[in-house]
Amino acid sequence: MTASLTLVVLMAVLFGAGITIMLERSLTRVLIGFLLVGNAVNILIFLMSGAPGLAPLLSDDVTADDISDPVPQAFVLTAIVINLGITAFMLALIYRSWWLARLGEKGDLVDDEDDLEEEVEEAEGLIRSSAADDLAIQELIDASDEEFEQSPERPDEEVRP
Amino acid sequence: MNPAILVPLVVLLPLLGAAVTLVLGRHRRAQMAVSASVLAAVAVISAVLLATVDASGAGVVVQVGGWEPPFGISLVVDRLAAIMLLISAIVLLGVLVYAVSQGVADRHRETPVSIFHPAYLILSAGVFNAFIAGDLFNLYVGFEILLSASYVLLTLGGTGERIRAGVTYILVSLVSSLFFLSAIALIYGATGTANIAQLSVRIAELPDSVQLILHLLLLLAFGIKAAVFPLSFWLPDSYPTAPAPVTAVFAGLLTKVGVYAIIRTETVIFQESDVSTLLLVIGGLTMLVGILGALTQADIKRLLSFTLVSHIGYMIFGIGLATELGLAATIYYVVHHITVQTALFLTTGLIERFGGSTSINRLAGLLKASPLLAILFFIPALNLGGIPPFSGFLGKLGLFIAGAEGAPESVGGPAWLTWTVIAAGAATSLITLYALTRFWNMAFWRDRDEVEGYDSPLLNSVLEWEGSGDTAVATRTIPVPMVVVTTALVAITVLLTVFAGPLFDLAGRTAADLVDPSVYIGLVFPGGVR
Numbered sequence: 001m002t003a004s005l006t007l008v009v010l011m012a013v014l015f016g017a018g019i020t021i022m023l024e025r026s027l028t029r030v031l032i033g034f035l036l037v038g039n040a041v042n043i044l045i046f047l048m049s050g051a052p053g054l055a056p057l058l059s060d061d062v063t064a065d066d067i068s069d070p071v072p073q074a075f076v077l078t079a080i081v082i083n084l085g086i087t088a089f090m091l092a093l094i095y096r097s098w099w100l101a102r103l104g105e106k107g108d109l110v111d112d113e114d115d116l117e118e119e120v121e122e123a124e125g126l127i128r129s130s131a132a133d134d135l136a137i138q139e140l141i142d143a144s145d146e147e148f149e150q151s152p153e154r155p156d157e158e159v160r161p
Numbered sequence: 162m163n164p165a166i167l168v169p170l171v172v173l174l175p176l177l178g179a180a181v182t183l184v185l186g187r188h189r190r191a192q193m194a195v196s197a198s199v200l201a202a203v204a205v206i207s208a209v210l211l212a213t214v215d216a217s218g219a220g221v222v223v224q225v226g227g228w229e230p231p232f233g234i235s236l237v238v239d240r241l242a243a244i245m246l247l248i249s250a251i252v253l254l255g256v257l258v259y260a261v262s263q264g265v266a267d268r269h270r271e272t273p274v275s276i277f278h279p280a281y282l283i284l285s286a287g288v289f290n291a292f293i294a295g296d297l298f299n300l301y302v303g304f305e306i307l308l309s310a311s312y313v314l315l316t317l318g319g320t321g322e323r324i325r326a327g328v329t330y331i332l333v334s335l336v337s338s339l340f341f342l343s344a345i346a347l348i349y350g351a352t353g354t355a356n357i358a359q360l361s362v363r364i365a366e367l368p369d370s371v372q373l374i375l376h377l378l379l380l381l382a383f384g385i386k387a388a389v390f391p392l393s394f395w396l397p398d399s400y401p402t403a404p405a406p407v408t409a410v411f412a413g414l415l416t417k418v419g420v421y422a423i424i425r426t427e428t429v430i431f432q433e434s435d436v437s438t439l440l441l442v443i444g445g446l447t448m449l450v451g452i453l454g455a456l457t458q459a460d461i462k463r464l465l466s467f468t469l470v471s472h473i474g475y476m477i478f479g480i481g482l483a484t485e486l487g488l489a490a491t492i493y494y495v496v497h498h499i500t501v502q503t504a505l506f507l508t509t510g511l512i513e514r515f516g517g518s519t520s521i522n523r524l525a526g527l528l529k530a531s532p533l534l535a536i537l538f539f540i541p542a543l544n545l546g547g548i549p550p551f552s553g554f555l556g557k558l559g560l561f562i563a564g565a566e567g568a569p570e571s572v573g574g575p576a577w578l579t580w581t582v583i584a585a586g587a588a589t590s591l592i593t594l595y596a597l598t599r600f601w602n603m604a605f606w607r608d609r610d611e612v613e614g615y616d617s618p619l620l621n622s623v624l625e626w627e628g629s630g631d632t633a634v635a636t637r638t639i640p641v642p643m644v645v646v647t648t649a650l651v652a653i654t655v656l657l658t659v660f661a662g663p664l665f666d667l668a669g670r671t672a673a674d675l676v677d678p679s680v681y682i683g684l685v686f687p688g689g690v691r
Contacts, residue, residue, distance in 0.1 A: 096319045
């Protein structure tokens with residue numbers, strides 16, 4: 001069986017980077033790590049189809065030896081779809097756990113179907129403040145970029161506004 | 162009628178049912194009717210399949226879309242698959258009725274969302290698909306279907322506690338899936354096929370070292386799913402936080418899907434490569450470490466989760482023996498364990514409703530308050546602990562006899578090892594009995610007014626779990642269907658004893674099919690493997 005060295009190196013890098021990131025505490029990073037490792041496995045499956053060849057369509061002037069093995073490609077497609085679904089679920093989970101971390105115990109009480117106006121208003125307030133969070137984080141990043149160019153020290157400021 | 166028509170239905174019906182119940186999201190009654198009838202239909206189909214397969218002695222094989230193996234996807238129902246289908250369909254149906262009546266009584270406090278029914282049916286479809294997969298990749302798809310649905314069910318309602326528990330469970334499952342997929346890739350690279358029957362022939366032709374690597378990689382993936390020591394750490398942390406019926410079905414079924422996959426790996430796929438010694442050691446350690454964990458738990462849900470891990474060890478022990486009798490006892494034990502563990506978790510759900518807590522320190526006086534509940538807990542507890550004449554005793558006895566018979570010829574590893582594991586198994590069974598009767602003594606026998614400042618050597622060693630904190634609430638009424646379902650499951654565990662003779666014969670015939678891989682290969686490739 002022949003294999004492309006580029007793909008082998010790419011797979012190794014994805015595996016290494018992905019596993020490293022998966023060991024972090026932050027859930028978002030774990031998700032990114034999972035995506036990298038998932039793609040590394042997909043490339044591993046793809047590598048197993050051997051030397052590249054023609055599209056797997058048999059006709060009079062094409063023999064079975066000339067075409068690529070289509071089965072690993074089918075595997076990879078299935079695995080990609082499964083990874084997509086899992087990623088969507090993980091994103092929802094991460095959002096929910098962020099939401100709970102911000103609200104604490106109260107987070108359990110606020111949900112989409114809540115009809116208590118005060119809580120809904122409170123929740124809206126939080127959404128607004130989360131938009132403000134994004135702005136503040138962006139400012140911090142910009143500021144740290146500038147600082148980084150001047151000195152390698154990091155700012156100790158809190159992220160929250 | 163050709164029984165082959167029925168095989169795809171066991172996966173198709175729950176999937177279609179899931180779609181219908183999703184559309185019917187706002188009509189709870191219609192949802193309940195659809196999911197209950199779908200699971201009942203699958204139970205009937207499985208019973209028919211089991212009867213056909215057992216009577217004819219051959220399995221039922223469907224080549225999906227008419228594509229010949231190894232190019233197409235094969236669905237294989239042999240005796241083992243049919244047994245697993247039937248018992249899981251019965252358990253899934255029972256737990257569904259339990260969950261629905263609990264939801265109706267509580268106005269859907271535990272399962273407040275309309276996605277419970279679709280997720281539950283997709284979980285069922287994944288479990289059934291894993292059992293009939295004749296293809297390693299299809300097995301992976303089955304696992305992913307059931308895992309994705311289980312992520313949703315475990316984090317149902319999205320409370321902080323469940324999200325925390327869910328994250329552990331989901332990450333561990335993801336890692337095991339990545340192992341499984343890598344194993345499939347490497348196996349495909351080595352053999353050029355993912356068809357289980359063809360793999361059985363082609364893997365035997367590989368060098369021993371390559372076989373061993375592929376074998377261990379696959380076992381690693383399945384070991385995490387089956388919660389085998391030392392890959393079992395995630396289970397007691399994640400299962401107890403889910404709603405009671407969800408925990409019951411996870412505990413009963415999901416780990417057994419992993420055990421089923423290990424049985425297939427050991428008997429069909431890797432018939433030459435022998436890791437019996439490893440399996441015996443791991444089986445013994447799983448039993449002991451699991452049950453020692455159970456001893457220190459004050460919360461009954463956590464205690465049961467640890468006994469669940471511990472008793473997986475018996476099945477691994479039976480698989481490790483790799484004899485016909487060992488496998489027969491394992492199959493009987495799997496069936497026994499699915500029903501008894503589900504029954505115990507369902508009873509725990511009833512105790513939680515009735516006593517307002519699941520902690521050994523807070524429950525008391527339940528025997529006077531509800532004698533029925535006391536019986537419903539006591540019978541499966543004795544059963545799990547292996548008291549004669551219950552099925553737990555028969556299963557363990559079968560395993561020990563198989564071990565003792567195999568030991569002199571050192572069938573599965575050195576003789577002293579087999580005897581050590583048998584001793585560990587006997588000790589585990591006694592400690593299980595101790596842990597469960599201690600709970601029974603405290604929760605049922607102790608007087609209500611003894612709870613405050615109660616000091617007993619029985620309780621000195623137990624740990625309070627933060628999750629079980631101040632959950633004590635006012636006693637709620639128990640809806641009749643919940644009691645009926647639990648009673649029915651307890652009755653099934655007793656029936657496993659009453660019909661132990663025929664059942665053990667069936668398990669014996671199943672094991673005879675398994676020890677000879679050519680039976681399975683002949684099913685999928687009637688004309689021989691090319």
